[in-house]
Amino acid sequence: MGIVNSCHNEARIQFEAFQDQRHSVGNILRVHSRDMEIDYRTRLTTMLDVTHFLLKQGLPFRGHDESTSSSNRGNFLELLEWYSQRNEEVSKVIKQNAHANNQLTSPKIQKDLTRACVSEITLAIINDIEDKFFSLMVDKAQDSSVKEHMGVVLRYVNKKGCVIERFLAVVHMPYTSSHSLKMAIDALFVQHGLSLSRLRDQGYDGASNMRGEFNGLKSLILQENIFAMYVHCFSHQLQLVLVDVAHDNFPMSEFFRYVTMIVNISGASFIEVLGNVMMTPLILRIKVLPQKLVEIKKHLVFPLVYCMIELALVLPVATASVERVFSAMKTVKTDLHNRMGDEWMNG
Numbered sequence: 001m002g003i004v005n006s007c008h009n010e011a012r013i014q015f016e017a018f019q020d021q022r023h024s025v026g027n028i029l030r031v032h033s034r035d036m037e038i039d040y041r042t043r044l045t046t047m048l049d050v051t052h053f054l055l056k057q058g059l060p061f062r063g064h065d066e067s068t069s070s071s072n073r074g075n076f077l078e079l080l081e082w083y084s085q086r087n088e089e090v091s092k093v094i095k096q097n098a099h100a101n102n103q104l105t106s107p108k109i110q111k112d113l114t115r116a117c118v119s120e121i122t123l124a125i126i127n128d129i130e131d132k133f134f135s136l137m138v139d140k141a142q143d144s145s146v147k148e149h150m151g152v153v154l155r156y157v158n159k160k161g162c163v164i165e166r167f168l169a170v171v172h173m174p175y176t177s178s179h180s181l182k183m184a185i186d187a188l189f190v191q192h193g194l195s196l197s198r199l200r201d202q203g204y205d206g207a208s209n210m211r212g213e214f215n216g217l218k219s220l221i222l223q224e225n226i227f228a229m230y231v232h233c234f235s236h237q238l239q240l241v242l243v244d245v246a247h248d249n250f251p252m253s254e255f256f257r258y259v260t261m262i263v264n265i266s267g268a269s270f271i272e273v274l275g276n277v278m279m280t281p282l283i284l285r286i287k288v289l290p291q292k293l294v295e296i297k298k299h300l301v302f303p304l305v306y307c308m309i310e311l312a313l314v315l316p317v318a319t320a321s322v323e324r325v326f327s328a329m330k331t332v333k334t335d336l337h338n339r340m341g342d343e344w345m346n347g
Helices: 008-020 026-056 075-085 107-129 176-194 216-226 235-248 250-279 282-295 303-313 319-333
Strands: 134-142 148-157 161-171 197-202
Touching: 026 075, 026 107, 107 148, 107 319, 134 176, 134 250, 134 319, 148 176, 161 176, 161 319, 197 216, 197 282, 282 303
Parallel strands: 134 197
Antiparallel strands: 134 148, 148 161
């Protein structure tokens, strides 16, 4: 009706466009937003994969020259480039194929991704401990920038009866007095929802501020929890001394004799259900016993025996795990990367 540009034809065109919802503005925006969301999810997953790999291998993220003309832009950007060259789906959503403000490669984004990974890993460790007994191993050392750090490792028996040692955190310590160490540990426990009342053992090195009889960290913790036994990393020497004393001291000898009887009686009651576990050497037997008990659900039948075994297994006879933490820290924070922040230490 009327000429091409008449009001009637304009109204008819608008009405037909309104009826065709597939080409409406709202639908076009929704489809475009959905595609952008899929691309963003692919890009974010890729960044997390790269972050996870670098954290697992203990490799630094940044490079000395991250410009486009650099031959080595750092581990994060170089690994991302390698990844995109071998995955067409990834190559379509990163670098020039992504918006300039949505690259997810800036140093700030890298730190955010690292913090997210650290939070998830720490949460998994805390959930694995639950309300079980655990032991605390602490040591301190200097990094390449001459800053004092305290490394914290927890030892516990998980749901499957396996002895687990997990690194919890590296904390920067401006002051290394025993009271400062105690305040840092209290803050760490509160942050992660750990209860000092469930602590049963504590293991440190021979420094006076760690094991001092009156002012040391050991004594400060014992004042709040008398069950948190202190175990020096040379505790095997004490065992040899006790063996020699037991030969010449009748009450001590009787004590160990009764302990041996309890172990033998408990072991004999489990031989039928544990098969060949009790025929293994003593050290391996103690380690394997709780796993077998959990496997056949006998830890529910003999809860006190299982608790005794669990308490024995959480004893930190050495602080080698904490030493390995500082070895890894020195690998990551080198003289060339001495400006690395403390947030990278817990990755």
